[in-house]
Amino acid sequence: MKYTLNQGRELSSQIAEAIREAIMNGSLLVDERLPSEGELCDRFEVSRSTVREALKRLAAQNLIRTQRGATGGAFVNRISFEDAYPQQITTSTLLLSMNEVSFETACEARFAVERACVPLSAARCQPDHMATMRAEIHRQEQIGLSDESFCASDVAFHKALVEGAGNPVLTYQLASAIESMQPLMNMITFSKRDRAKIVDLHRKIADGIASGNADIVDKGLSELADYSVTLADQVRLQRAAKKQETAKA
Amino acid sequence: MKYTLNQGRELSSQIAEAIREAIMNGSLLVDERLPSEGELCDRFEVSRSTVREALKRLAAQNLIRTQRGATGGAFVNRISFEDAYPQQITTSTLLLSMNEVSFETACEARFAVERACVPLSAARCQPDHMATMRAEIHRQEQIGLSDESFCASDVAFHKALVEGAGNPVLTYQLASAIESMQPLMNMITFSKRDRAKIVDLHRKIADGIASGNADIVDKGLSELADYSVTLADQVRLQRAAKKQETAKA
DNA sequence: ATATTTTAATTGTCAGACATTTAACTTTAT
DNA sequence: ATAAAGTTAAATGTCTGACAATTAAAATAT
Missing domain, CATH: 1.20.120.530 (GntR ligand-binding domain-like)
Structure with a gap:
C-alpha cells in the first residue's frame, strides 16, 4: 500500500477515504486490526491529531471500533443490521x-x-x-x-x-x-x-x-x-x- | 441548553451525540452556524481536540460542513438526496x-x-x-x-x-x-x-x-x-x- | 500453582503553538 | 470618490509534546 495525499481537501478526510476504500475493497477484513495511531502517523506522514480525526470519521460510520489498552487499537467492524x-x-x-x-x-x-x-x-x-x-x-x-x-x-x-x-x-x-x-x-x-x-x-x-x-x-x-x-x-x-x-x- | 457529560463513553462521542440531537429535534436549523470550536470548548469544558473529533464525527455523517476563514465555522448541512x-x-x-x-x-x-x-x-x-x-x-x-x-x-x-x-x-x-x-x-x-x-x-x-x-x-x-x-x-x-x-x- | 504487582502498549484528553484561509477593514494610488 | 492593494482578525487545519486511563501480558511474590 502506498499513500499519496495530494488534493486540497483536509488531510483527515483523505486518510479516512483511503482507509474506507481499503475496507470496501477487502484489503482490510472484518475484525482485522488497523495499524496503531502512531504507525498511521508514519505511513501518512501526518500528526496524530490528524490521524485521530480520520479514525473518528470512520467510527461515526460504524466502519471501525476502537479499544484501549495493550492489545487495543482500531478494528474493522462487522456492520450489523x-x-x-x-x-x-x-x-x-x-x-x-x-x-x-x-x-x-x-x-x-x-x-x-x-x-x-x-x-x-x-x-x-x-x-x-x-x-x-x-x-x-x-x-x-x-x-x-x-x-x-x-x-x-x-x-x-x-x-x-x-x-x-x-x-x-x-x-x-x-x-x-x-x-x-x-x-x-x-x-x-x-x-x-x-x-x-x-x-x-x-x-x-x-x-x-x-x-x-x-x-x-x-x-x-x-x-x-x-x-x-x-x-x-x-x-x-x-x-x-x-x-x-x-x-x- | 445545558450539557452534562457523564457516562464512560468517550467525550467526543457524547458531544457529537448532543449536537446531533440538537439537529434532529430542530434546535439547530439548516445552515445555522454552530458555536466556534473555542466556544464549544468552553461550553462542554473540554479541549479543542475533543471538540474537533466530535465535529469530524458529525461531518462524516454529512450533518455539518465546515468553512475556514473569518466568517467560517461549522454549519448545519441540508442533507440532499x-x-x-x-x-x-x-x-x-x-x-x-x-x-x-x-x-x-x-x-x-x-x-x-x-x-x-x-x-x-x-x-x-x-x-x-x-x-x-x-x-x-x-x-x-x-x-x-x-x-x-x-x-x-x-x-x-x-x-x-x-x-x-x-x-x-x-x-x-x-x-x-x-x-x-x-x-x-x-x-x-x-x-x-x-x-x-x-x-x-x-x-x-x-x-x-x-x-x-x-x-x-x-x-x-x-x-x-x-x-x-x-x-x-x-x-x-x-x-x-x-x-x-x-x-x- | 496461584495471586499480586509491574510493565508496556495503546487510545483518550489536554495545552499551546503555528499555518492557512477568508472576509472585512484600512490604506493608498489614481 | 473610487478602485486597488495591503492589513488585520477570526476561524479552521495541522503539528508537537505531554499526561491520563485502560488493558493484556509479563514478572514477581506467596
Whole structure:
C-alpha cells in the first residue's frame, strides 16, 4: 500500500477515504486490526491529531471500533443490521424533514415500499409476527391512548408486517423507510373516528396475512395510504383555519 | 441548553451525540452556524481536540460542513438526496458483504423492493426514463461488452425503472437498495445465452411500462429474479467443480 | 500453582503553538 | 470618490509534546 495525499481537501478526510476504500475493497477484513495511531502517523506522514480525526470519521460510520489498552487499537467492524438501522433512519428522517418533501410524496413512497413485502409476508405468515400485529391492534383500540403512542403502535404493527416476510435484508430496507416517516405521522392528530377506521384496516390487513391472501392485504394498504393523506390534508386545513383566526384576533 | 457529560463513553462521542440531537429535534436549523470550536470548548469544558473529533464525527455523517476563514465555522448541512445516496449504498453494500447474506436472500429482497415501484412507473411512464431503458437494452446487446459493463448497464436499466415512478423518496430508497447489490451481481459471469435471456426480459419489462401494464412488468421482474438465482447457482457449482479439479491436480 | 504487582502498549484528553484561509477593514494610488 | 492593494482578525487545519486511563501480558511474590 502506498499513500499519496495530494488534493486540497483536509488531510483527515483523505486518510479516512483511503482507509474506507481499503475496507470496501477487502484489503482490510472484518475484525482485522488497523495499524496503531502512531504507525498511521508514519505511513501518512501526518500528526496524530490528524490521524485521530480520520479514525473518528470512520467510527461515526460504524466502519471501525476502537479499544484501549495493550492489545487495543482500531478494528474493522462487522456492520450489523442493528448498527445500520439507526444510521439509515437518521439519514432518511433528516432527508424528509430538511427537503420539503410533501406528506403525499413521502406517504406514497412509504406504502409503495411496504407493499413490496406483502406477497412474501402472506405466503410465510409467521405466528410470532402475527401475534405482534394482533397485540398492536388491541393496543390501538384502548381509549385514552396518546397520539404519540398510537403512532408508535402503528409503526410497530407495520414493522411486524414487514418482518413477516422473513427476509432480513428486506426488513432492514423497509423498516427503516417506515420508521423514518414517524415524525411526519406524529404531526397528525387522530380523532376517535379516525382511529376506528385505521384499526379496521389494520385488522383487514392482519386477516389477509393470516389467510395468505396477498390481494386483500394490498388493498388494505392502499386504502390506508389514501386515508393517511386525507387525514393529513384535514390537519393542514385545520391549522390554516386556526392561523387565520389567530391573525384576526 | 445545558450539557452534562457523564457516562464512560468517550467525550467526543457524547458531544457529537448532543449536537446531533440538537439537529434532529430542530434546535439547530439548516445552515445555522454552530458555536466556534473555542466556544464549544468552553461550553462542554473540554479541549479543542475533543471538540474537533466530535465535529469530524458529525461531518462524516454529512450533518455539518465546515468553512475556514473569518466568517467560517461549522454549519448545519441540508442533507440532499445526492449526499444520502452514497452513504446509504456504502452501508448496505458492507452489510451484504460482511454478514454472509445469501445471494438468494439478497436477490429476493432486491426484486421485492423493486416491484414496489411498478404500479407507479407503469402509470406515469415518463419519456426520459423510457429512453434510458431502451438505450441500456441496446447497450446490453452489444457483443464484446465486459461482464462489469453489462452489470453496470443492468443497474442503470433498473435505476431508470424506479426513477420512472417519479417519486424522489422512492427513488432514493429503491435505487440504493439496487445499487448495493452490484458487487454481488458482478460475481456472476454471463454467457451469451444468459445475456440474451436477460435482455429479452428487460425488453418485456420496458414494453410493459410503455403500455402501462403493471402485471407484465411484475411478471418480468419475477422471472428475472428467478433467473438470477439460477445463474448464481450455476456459478457456484462451476466454482465448486473447478476447486475440486484443482485439488485433484 | 496461584495471586499480586509491574510493565508496556495503546487510545483518550489536554495545552499551546503555528499555518492557512477568508472576509472585512484600512490604506493608498489614481 | 473610487478602485486597488495591503492589513488585520477570526476561524479552521495541522503539528508537537505531554499526561491520563485502560488493558493484556509479563514478572514477581506467596
